[in-house]
Amino acid sequence: MTAWLSVLVPLLVMFFALGMERVESRLRDATVPQDELDEMLERPRPEEVRAMFKQGTARALELFRLRNRRPGKRKPEAQSKIAS
Template structure:
């Protein structure tokens, strides 16, 4: 009985760690990056802060990123107009 215990426990631990590594790898792609949160907190507008408290970090970051993308799009349009 002890021999089975000595063989089974390390195998169970090994398979558990492999499973958790896969879960962690998937979560790493879905999770919010630390620098995104810092940038949001430093440059947030009132509507983004309101979304942060009412709907959570996901919605606040979504609004912040939409604003950044919109600003980048406007800059590209201005640069293309200036070159013409």
């Protein structure tokens, strides 16, 4: 009986670890890049803050991305290079 447990327990732990690795890889792909989230939180607009509290981070980031994609609007990096 002890011999079976000494073989079975490590196998169960190994299969559990492999399963958790698959779950973690799916979660890693679905996460938001840290630099994009930091940039949004540095200069939030009222509609982005409202969306974050009412609908979650995904909707707030969507609004942030739309704001940054507007034509004629320069990125902050481009403005700082021009000002220098």
